[in-house]
Amino acid sequence: MTARSILVVGSLAYDDVRTPTATRDHVLGGAASYFSTAASRYAPVRLVGVVGDDFREEDVARLARHGVDLEGLERRSGRSFRWTGTYDFALDTAETINTDLGVFGDWHPRVPGSFADSELVFLANIDPEIQLATLAQVRAPKLVALDTMNYWIAQKRDALLRVMAKVDVVSVNEGEARQLCETFSIVRAARDILAMGPRVLIVKRGEYGATLFTRDFSFWTPAVPLEEVVDPTGAGDTFAGGFMGYLAECASLDDASLRRAVLHGAVCASFAVERFSIDGIAAATRDAIEKRYDTLRSLTVL
Amino acid sequence: MTARSILVVGSLAYDDVRTPTATRDHVLGGAASYFSTAASRYAPVRLVGVVGDDFREEDVARLARHGVDLEGLERRSGRSFRWTGTYDFALDTAETINTDLGVFGDWHPRVPGSFADSELVFLANIDPEIQLATLAQVRAPKLVALDTMNYWIAQKRDALLRVMAKVDVVSVNEGEARQLCETFSIVRAARDILAMGPRVLIVKRGEYGATLFTRDFSFWTPAVPLEEVVDPTGAGDTFAGGFMGYLAECASLDDASLRRAVLHGAVCASFAVERFSIDGIAAATRDAIEKRYDTLRSLTVL
Numbered sequence: 381m382t383a384r385s386i387l388v389v390g391s392l393a394y395d396d397v398r399t400p401t402a403t404r405d406h407v408l409g410g411a412a413s414y415f416s417t418a419a420s421r422y423a424p425v426r427l428v429g430v431v432g433d434d435f436r437e438e439d440v441a442r443l444a445r446h447g448v449d450l451e452g453l454e455r456r457s458g459r460s461f462r463w464t465g466t467y468d469f470a471l472d473t474a475e476t477i478n479t480d481l482g483v484f485g486d487w488h489p490r491v492p493g494s495f496a497d498s499e500l501v502f503l504a505n506i507d508p509e510i511q512l513a514t515l516a517q518v519r520a521p522k523l524v525a526l527d528t529m530n531y532w533i534a535q536k537r538d539a540l541l542r543v544m545a546k547v548d549v550v551s552v553n554e555g556e557a558r559q560l561c562e563t564f565s566i567v568r569a570a571r572d573i574l575a576m577g578p579r580v581l582i583v584k585r586g587e588y589g590a591t592l593f594t595r596d597f598s599f600w601t602p603a604v605p606l607e608e609v610v611d612p613t614g615a616g617d618t619f620a621g622g623f624m625g626y627l628a629e630c631a632s633l634d635d636a637s638l639r640r641a642v643l644h645g646a647v648c649a650s651f652a653v654e655r656f657s658i659d660g661i662a663a664a665t666r667d668a669i670e671k672r673y674d675t676l677r678s679l680t681v682l
Numbered sequence: 683m684t685a686r687s688i689l690v691v692g693s694l695a696y697d698d699v700r701t702p703t704a705t706r707d708h709v710l711g712g713a714a715s716y717f718s719t720a721a722s723r724y725a726p727v728r729l730v731g732v733v734g735d736d737f738r739e740e741d742v743a744r745l746a747r748h749g750v751d752l753e754g755l756e757r758r759s760g761r762s763f764r765w766t767g768t769y770d771f772a773l774d775t776a777e778t779i780n781t782d783l784g785v786f787g788d789w790h791p792r793v794p795g796s797f798a799d800s801e802l803v804f805l806a807n808i809d810p811e812i813q814l815a816t817l818a819q820v821r822a823p824k825l826v827a828l829d830t831m832n833y834w835i836a837q838k839r840d841a842l843l844r845v846m847a848k849v850d851v852v853s854v855n856e857g858e859a860r861q862l863c864e865t866f867s868i869v870r871a872a873r874d875i876l877a878m879g880p881r882v883l884i885v886k887r888g889e890y891g892a893t894l895f896t897r898d899f900s901f902w903t904p905a906v907p908l909e910e911v912v913d914p915t916g917a918g919d920t921f922a923g924g925f926m927g928y929l930a931e932c933a934s935l936d937d938a939s940l941r942r943a944v945l946h947g948a949v950c951a952s953f954a955v956e957r958f959s960i961d962g963i964a965a966a967t968r969d970a971i972e973k974r975y976d977t978l979r980s981l982t983v984l
Contacts, residue, residue, distance in 0.1 A: 469866050564771050566889075567907045587868075588890040591904070600981045602893075602902040605869045639984050679902045680982035682941050 383423035384522070384628040385497075388415045389489050389514045390504025390617070392429045392439075392453075393461035396477075397613055397656060400469050404611070407657035408439045410461060411504035411527065414614035417658045418621025418648040419502075420446040421666050423628035426495045428452035428514070430487045432460040446662065451492045458483040471609045472586045473555070491517035500624050503547070504617060505529045508539040515546060523633055525549035525580075525624060527616065533559050545577035551620055553584045566591070570598070580638060582623070582645075584616050592642045599639045604650035604676050611656045615649040618661050622648030622669075647672045685725035686824070686930040687799075690717045691791050691816045692806025692919070694731045694741075694755075695763035698779075699915055699958060702771050706913070709959035710741045712763060713806035713829065716916035719960045720923025720950040721804075722748040723968050725930035728797045730754035730816070734762040734785045748964065753794045760785040773911045774888050775857070793819035802926050805849070806919060807831045810841040817848060825935055827851035827882075827926060829918065835861050847879035853922055855886045868893070872900070882940060884925070884947075886918050894944045901941045906952035906978050913958045917951040920963050924950030924971075949974045 388411075395409030416425045426449040431440075433455065444450055459482035465474040489510060496519045503511040503526040511526055518524075524547040532540050533556060544550055550573060554566055561569035566583060570593040573581045581593040587609070589602040623645035630637040650672065651664040690713075697711030718727045728751040733742075735757065746752055761784035767776040791812060798821045805813040805828040813828055820826075826849040834842050835858060846852055852875060856868055863871035868885060872895040875883045883895040889911070891904040925947035932939040952974065953966040 471866070564773070565909055565911075567909050585890065588887065589902075589904075598907065598981060600904040602891075602904075605900065607867055607869050609867075636984060677984075679900060682938060682979075 384499035385424045385426060386419050386500040386502065386624050386628050387426045387428065387491070387495050387498035387518060387521075388412050388419070388502045388504060389428040389491070389511075390415065390502070390506060391461050391484055392431050392435070393463050393484075395613060395657070396462070396464040397611055398466040399471065399611055400467070402610070402656075404656040408442070409463060409613060409657060411614070411617040413443065413658050414617035414652060414661065415502055415504060415621040415624075416443060416448045417446055417661050418618045418652070419625035419628070420448055421622070421648070421664065421669060422625030422644075424449065426452060426498055428489045428491055428495065430454040430456055430483050430489075432456060432458045432483045435460045442662070449495075452490070452495055454487070454490070456483040460484075465613065467612065471612050474613065489514045499523070500628050501525070502620055502624050503527070503543070504620075505532075508532055508536050508543045511543045512539065512546070515543070523548050523624075523627060525551055525620060527551045527620060528556065530556055530559055541576060544573075547578050549580040549582065550578040551582040551584065551616070551623075553586070553616060557581075557583050582642070584619060586612065586615070590619065590642055590646055592638060594635070594638070597635065599642055601642055601646050601676065602679055603646055604672055605679075606650060606654065609653045610660075612653050613656075614658065615653050618652035619645035619649040621661070622646070643673055643676055644669070647676055686801035687726045687728060688721050688802040688804065688926055688930050689728045689730065689793070689797050689800035689820060689823075690714050690721070690804045690806060691730040691793070691813075692717065692804070692808060693763050693786055694733050694737070695765050695786075697915060697959070698764070698766040699913055700768040701773065701913055702769070704912070704958075706958040710744070711765060711915060711959060713916070713919040715745065715960050716919035716954060716963065717804055717806060717923040717926075718745060718750045719748055719963050720920045720954070721927035721930070722750055723924070723950070723966065723971060724927030724946075726751065728754060728800060730791045730793055730797065732756040732758055732785050732789045732791075734758060734760045737762045744964070751797075754792070754797055756789070756792070758785040758789075762786075767915065769914065773914050776915065791816045801825070802930050803827070804922055804926050805829070805845070806922075807834075810834055810838050810845045813845045814841065814848070817845070825850045825926075825929060827853055827922060829853045829922060830858065832858055832861055843878060846875075849880055851882040851884065852880045853884040853886065853918070853925075855888070855918060859883075859885050884921075884944070886921060888914065888917070892921065892944060892948055894940055896937070896940070899937065901944055903944055903948050903978065904981055905948055906974055907981075908952060908956065911955045912962075914955050915958075916960065917955050920954035921947035921951040923963075924948075945975055945978055946971070949978055
């Protein structure tokens with residue numbers, strides 16, 4: 381069958397990133413960039429986002445070359461989203477040095493009519509009220525996933541709970557899961573989050589891999605073991621891109637597909653962190669993805 | 683076949699443990715207590731250790747009831763090893779408040795003649811020179827494993843490297859692996875440690891599970907997901923007990939056996955952390971272990 385189409389709504393940004401060994405300024409970032417680059421390895425991707433008039437044409441062309449449909453890309457007068465972050469030696473959680481939302485700050489996404497029939501939807505990290513308003517513009521999605529972050533959990537908890545009740549998949553990192561449920565136990569947090577409505581929860585754990593929870597089972601994968609992580613920025617959104625991308629190819633969204641999709645998410649994330657910006661996942665061919673999938677799979681087989 | 687016999691040399695202690703929700707004073711602890719209780723679920727265990735004249739007869743009887751052969755237990759005049767530790771909410775790494783080595787401080791283990799034919803040997807965390815001297819007293823072991831800690835890595839690196847070159851399995855937590863190899867990358871650390879001599883490295887990662895590395899493959903397991911961890915003390919030694927115990931039952935120490943042994947280690951550790959002291963693993967029947975093994979196994983099966 382032909383892969384289903386995937387709609388992503390989220391940020392396109394320019395990042396300044398500092399790691400203990402290197403620095404990159406003004407590189408393409410943002411959740412939608414990472415997600416769509418990964419998901420485009422699998423399926424047609426439709427992007428809804430906003431950029432300022434400082435956004436480089438070459439970056440638009442780059443996404444287009446990956447087959448991303450940019451009809452939903454708004455260009456507005458003003459600055460594009462800018463993020464400056466730094467990592468310590470553990471290369472796990474970023475410390476945000478500066479955020480300048482620019483035109484992203486008061487943006488209200490409009491889903492083009494031609495995107496309204498999208499079957500899979502990824503609501504990247506953004507104000508949950510915006511996630512709700514965006515989702516309302518998609519006609520009859522088969523699978524909706526959302527990501528969020530500590531800020532919305534703390535500041536817009538009610539709106540976040542409303543949108544969580546409307547989606548199929550919630551994707552958070554383990555710190556966010558703990559914050560959302562006010563418990564250290566990931567097992568308890570998973571049960572609590574699933575009680576909020578979604579049928580699938582993905583807990584991302586950085587170098588420790590990821591876990592998918594449903595009411596009936598959980599599936600655990602390590603991360604792809606890497607000699608060196610260069611820049612963890614975007615790993616979570618790239619994971620979501622691989623996860624949703626793989627599901628877009630599946631005839632059925634059954635439990636076995638969900639499990640394999642987790643592995644694809646982890647594989648895509650592993651490519652992302654090997655280079656700065658989207659360079660790592662952009663360079664990953666589908667063949668390379670499949671090879672690494674087999675490697676990851678082998679790590680847990682008796 | 684009958685299970686092979688396992689020799690363990692290590693500490694028996696009384697622990698004072700503080701967690702955010704509870705406190706226990708003067709409970710049975712020590713690497714050899716945890717290890718032998720776990721390993722005795724699988725195979726005959728021979729213990730070489732030392733206690734002071736404050737050691738409770740009921741604790742000796744407890745180990746004996748588990749079938750642990752205590753011919754190698756020395757009783758000396760003085761205090762038993764005492765350890766006081768505290769955990770924060772993450773319940774991962776203990777902060778040591780106080781260590782009083784007592785009679786353990788200047789102890790030189792003597793392996794009874796009747797133990798010299800032991801086929802599997804676990805050298806628990808102790809001065810690496812003592813590990814070397816103890817190992818020399820075992821005739822022709824088929825598999826020798828050692829545990830160590832940050833103190834010996836920093837203070838007795840040369841002796842530690844000498845004993846590591848003589849053993850089959852090195853078991854450390856990920857912080858120790860990083861410290862030993864001065865790298866953040868566990869993949870690099872694993873390669874470096876295997877180059878030091880052992881054919882198997884086990885890296886324990888607390889709630890994130892454990893990984894077994896050889897020169898040819900690695901095997902990754904999550905920890906058994908638990909609603910609540912009560913006390914992580916002894917988890918690593920209990921892991922080693924399950925790992926070695928299972929191997930003692932195996933006709934061959936091949937790769938498949940090593941993989942399954944890792945799961946048994948993780949399962950035993952999960953019982954240990956559910957209660958204070960050795961109470962959790964002591965209460966785990968072999969049936970309960972097998973059930974939890976199946977659960978753990980299912981978490982990574984597609």
